[in-house]
Amino acid sequence: MARVVLLTGGTSGIGREAALRLAEGGATVLFTGRDREAGREVLSEVRRAHPESAGEFYRADFADFDAVRELAREVRADYDRLDVLVNNAGTSHSERRTTDEGVELTFAVNHLAPFLLTNLLASRLRESAPARVVTTSSALHEDGSLADLESVVRGEDFDGLDAYADSKLANVLFTVELAERLAESGVTANCVHPGWIPNTNLVRNATGFSRAFTTAASLVASIAPVGPFESVEGAADALAYLVTSEEVADASGAYFDRRERATPASAAADAGLRERLWERSAELVGLPASVPEDDPLA
Ligand SMILES: NC(=O)c1ccc[n+]([C@@H]2O[C@H](COP(=O)([O-])OP(=O)(O)OC[C@H]3O[C@@H](n4cnc5c(N)ncnc54)[C@H](OP(=O)(O)O)[C@@H]3O)[C@@H](O)[C@H]2O)c1
Incomplete structure (x- = not known):
């Protein structure tokens, strides 16, 4: 039976390429985005693949938690x-913006939305075990800090690149904590x-990354992926590897x-920080503090 994969952020960049790759591998690819036109295009490519x-x-717009709930439903x-x-959708903004709940947008889209979606679908993943959760983080998580969590949630003293790094650190802490909470369930959790x-x-629109740097880096990456630079295909390959390879099954x-x-x-090894992040995230999206055993929306 074809593997069913739900991939967020499949309308452009890494996600778009990964959607095609997974479809070529025979998976039933369900993917999300906000751009309907891009969604239609990718869908026809996926079906052709x-x-x-x-x-x-x-x-689904991940700035809207009701839309995330509707997606899960x-x-x-x-x-x-x-x-x-595959929690892959991600964003970065140069100016502070907040959701209707007053949460800083980068943190909401990059961390709280995948946190909510994963919890809402956890029982379906358990029923389908062996199953996997793969989350696209970033090496920039190393520059993040969640020590003052409330300030991150509200986007105080906002800097776009810092907010992005904080959200990507949250992806890593979420993954480690999720893996622990789902141990023995047959559902694995990894990030990349x-x-x-x-x-x-993402990089084109983010003003935190210097234009001169990204132009030069684009050139380098288009010639040959070297050092930290990667092609979209190479990045999609990494995602597909974590989704499908038996080498990482355990x-x-x-x-x-x-x-x-x-x-x-x-910070990923800080169990206290992971727990604080989990509990505050659950509170912000209206979930119980433990991974739901059943469908919380039923
Ligand atoms: N590019 C890099 O160098 C790099 C490095 C490390 C990690 N990453 C991570 O890789 C992932 C994919 O990024 P990318 O570089 O491929 O960027 P991208 O081309 O901008 O793709 C981002 C995807 O996320 C979706 N998305 C953005 N905002 C959204 C929102 N509010 N609600 C729902 N979906 C939303 C976009 O769909 P719509 O536009 O249709 O909404 C798109 O499909 C991200 O998590 C990013 O943090 C990227």
Whole structure:
């Protein structure tokens, strides 16, 4: 039976390429984004890549937690199994913006939305075990800090690049904590730095990254992926590896630099910080403090 993979942020960049790669491998690829037109385009490419495997586009803005809940409801209604959830959607902003709940947007989209989605789909993943959760973090997580969590949540003293790094650190802490909470369930949780890819919308739109640097880096990456630079294809390959490879079937709570297991920032080993982040995140999205055993929306 085809593996069912839900991939967020499949309308551009790394996610778009990964959606095609996974479809070519025979998976049923469900993917999300906000851009309907891009969604339609990617869907037809996905279906062309592997005509026998179905695919589906779901529109959802992760700044809106009700939209995340609706996405989980729809996926549950449409598919009675879920083998892999790939939390890949990500954003970066140069100016402070907040959600309706007053949460800083980068933290909401990059951390709270995948936190909510994963918890809402956890019982479906458990039922489908062996199953996987793969989250796209970034090596920039090493510059993040969640020590003053409330200030991160509210976006106080806002700096776009710092907010991005904080959200990517939250991805790592979430992964390690999720792996621990799902131990023995048959569901693994890992996160990945996909490489530094200068020619995706994320980097193009983020003013925290200098334009001269990204232009130069795009050139380098287009000639040959070297050092920290990676092509979109190489980054998608890293994601697909964590989604499908038997070599990592038993890995859980791990951080990968592309295909290689790597050591994340020391904050990932801080159990107290992980627990504080989990409990505050649950509170902010209206979930119980433990991973739900059943469908919390039923
Ligand atoms: N590029 C890099 O060098 C790099 C390095 C390390 C990590 N990453 C991570 O890789 C992941 C993919 O990034 P990318 O470089 O491929 O960027 P991208 O081309 O901008 O793709 C981002 C994806 O996320 C979706 N997205 C953005 N904001 C959203 C929102 N508010 N609600 C729902 N979906 C949203 C976008 O869809 P719509 O536009 O259709 O909404 C798009 O599909 C991110 O998590 C990023 O942090 C990237």
